[in-house]
Amino acid sequence: MIQRLNLRMMARLSQSQQGLEDRMQTGDQAGERISTLGVQIGPDFWLVEMGEVSEVLPIPPITKVPFTRPWYCGVTNVHGNLYSVVDLAAFMGQAEVQHDRSSRILLVAQKFAFNAGLLVDHVLGLRNTHAWRRNEVDGMVQYEDGQGQVWWLMDVARLLKQPEFLHVEN
Numbered sequence: 001m002i003q004r005l006n007l008r009m010m011a012r013l014s015q016s017q018q019g020l021e022d023r024m025q026t027g028d029q030a031g032e033r034i035s036t037l038g039v040q041i042g043p044d045f046w047l048v049e050m051g052e053v054s055e056v057l058p059i060p061p062i063t064k065v066p067f068t069r070p071w072y073c074g075v076t077n078v079h080g081n082l083y084s085v086v087d088l089a090a091f092m093g094q095a096e097v098q099h100d101r102s103s104r105i106l107l108v109a110q111k112f113a114f115n116a117g118l119l120v121d122h123v124l125g126l127r128n129t130h131a132w133r134r135n136e137v138d139g140m141v142q143y144e145d146g147q148g149q150v151w152w153l154m155d156v157a158r159l160l161k162q163p164e165f166l167h168v169e170n
Helices: 002-029 156-161
Strands: 036-041 044-049 053-058 072-078 081-087 104-108 116-120 122-127 133-137 140-144 150-153
Touching: 036 104, 036 116, 072 116, 081 104, 104 122
Parallel strands: 044 150, 081 116
Antiparallel strands: 036 044, 036 122, 053 104, 072 081, 104 116, 133 140, 140 150
């Protein structure tokens, strides 16, 4: 029974990733590469460059680690590798992400040589920022879409270098 459920989950994940790849390819053929993924972290909307994420997963089983900060969820095994999981909303001083069907973990790309999973509230799909208004606020890139919604561009490399992010012990 569990094996059948795991196979169904893997098939759905595979279909979802194929759909994502198809949409990205369609953007390429139209002359514009859609390379940002929209996510919601707490009340805020963020954009993550696709090259900074290796995989998007439903929340797998996470093993708590004692004596760590509240935003550090613990570790999880993905494809035989251990990943540290960080609740980004809690890390940013907001309410913890509710672990529900819409919550996802973004695995940090291998180019960073950092096995980290970033827990977000919702994945909102690909976003094309080509026609959006770009602005810089306090050293961070911000976009405004056609409906006036503000999106922040996540700098994963900068996040991974923050001393607070690296020191999970409490």
